[in-house]
Amino acid sequence: MGIESFARTLPALAGMMLAITLASMFASVRNDLADLRIDRISNTSRPLASARIAAGPALAASLLALLVAILIATTLGPTCVLVLIGISLLYELYSSPPWRLKRLPILAKLIIGLNSLLVAVAGYELAGGDLRTFPLDWALYLLIAIGLAANFIDLKDIEGDRADGIRTLPVWLGFANAVRLITVFTTMAYVWAAALLASVWLVPVTVILLCCHVRAIHHRPYSEAPVFRWYLLSQTSLVGALCLTALPFWR
Numbered sequence: 001m002g003i004e005s006f007a008r009t010l011p012a013l014a015g016m017m018l019a020i021t022l023a024s025m026f027a028s029v030r031n032d033l034a035d036l037r038i039d040r041i042s043n044t045s046r047p048l049a050s051a052r053i054a055a056g057p058a059l060a061a062s063l064l065a066l067l068v069a070i071l072i073a074t075t076l077g078p079t080c081v082l083v084l085i086g087i088s089l090l091y092e093l094y095s096s097p098p099w100r101l102k103r104l105p106i107l108a109k110l111i112i113g114l115n116s117l118l119v120a121v122a123g124y125e126l127a128g129g130d131l132r133t134f135p136l137d138w139a140l141y142l143l144i145a146i147g148l149a150a151n152f153i154d155l156k157d158i159e160g161d162r163a164d165g166i167r168t169l170p171v172w173l174g175f176a177n178a179v180r181l182i183t184v185f186t187t188m189a190y191v192w193a194a195a196l197l198a199s200v201w202l203v204p205v206t207v208i209l210l211c212c213h214v215r216a217i218h219h220r221p222y223s224e225a226p227v228f229r230w231y232l233l234s235q236t237s238l239v240g241a242l243c244l245t246a247l248p249f250w251r
Contacts, residue, residue, distance in 0.1 A: 012126045015072055016080055020119060022069035023084055027091035029062035034095045038160030076126065083122040087115045103166050106148070113147020116235075137196055145189035149231065151182050152217060156224045183214055190234070197241055205241075209234050 032039065032048045039049035047053040066088065073080040093099045094111045102108045120142055124134050154161060154168035155178065162171045170178040190210040194203060213230040 009127045012076055013123060015076055016119075016122055016126060019069040019072040019076075019080070019084055020087070022065040022072070023088055026062040026066035026069075027088060027095070029058050030092060031095040033059065034097065034100065035160075035164075038157055038164050038166070040160075041163055042157040042160035079125050079131070080122050083118045086118055090115055090118075102168070105167055105169050105172050106151075108168075109150045110143060110147040112150045113143040113145070116146045117142040141189075141192055141196060145185075145192050146235070148185040149182070149189040151178070151185060152227050152231065153224070155179065155182070155222060155227075179217060183217055186210070186213055186217065193238055193241075197245060199241075199245055202241055202245075205237065209237060 029048075032046060033055055035043075036049060039046050043049055048055060048058060069084055070081065073084045090111050094101050094108060101111060117139055120138070121131060121134055125131055151169050154170050155175065157166075157168070158170040158175055161168050168178075169181060172178075173181065187210060190206055190213075194206045209230070213227070213234060216226040216230050219226065
């Protein structure tokens with residue numbers, strides 16, 4: 001895609017990201033409602049767990065956000081609508097009874113990877129791509145690598161998850177062993193991305209990001225916020241690298 005074509009797709013991509021952000025508000029509230037028992041142990045400062053916000057108004061506001069998200073998606077095409085609904089349904093399966101798939105180690109986080117893949121598919125089509133030509137290697141990367149690397153989100157919830165019978169990796173393996181395995185998953189994600197990008201010029205950036213990310217995972221006392229920032233920064237950097245390597249002068 002040329003720079004001019006990419007620029008023309010920016011409003012649609014921005015609209016899709018806004019829709020996804022609004023839909024994520026609904027998913028977050030549903031997750032927090034399902035996790036109240038856990039959060040009263042591990043995340044006591046959250047609005048619902050601390051009772052700063054009542055469940056009814058929070059759910060109503062999140063439903064409104066989801067409705068607006070779907071309305072925005074309808075202006076972008078049927079694929080965006082289906083992706084948005086699919087993401088919302090998958091997070092419902094992940095968080096809420098009776099399914100509550102978050103109880104299943106490894107498999108649960110592949111749902112996060114699948115949602116990342118759905119977002120990428122929507123963006124690919126909005127940018128003018130044919131869904132039938134979406135690269136299989138990148139699809140596998142998003143599903144597996146991004147999903148497995150997301151297991152860090154359970155580290156801070158180990159006590160609450162244990163009390164609620166949620167068998168996350170930290171509950172299953174213990175905190176220290178889970179950190180080691182999550183480090184392996186994180187390293188795999190960076191190495192896999194570097195292999196797919198196949199650019200020697202991006203290797204130093206990859207190494208720096210990986211070292212900072214792993215350092216945050218191993219920092220004690222553990223804090224999720226820095227790890228989450230590096231997780232998001234790595235994905236943002238990956239999108240930037242993909243755009244960069246697509247430019248004619250890079251090739």
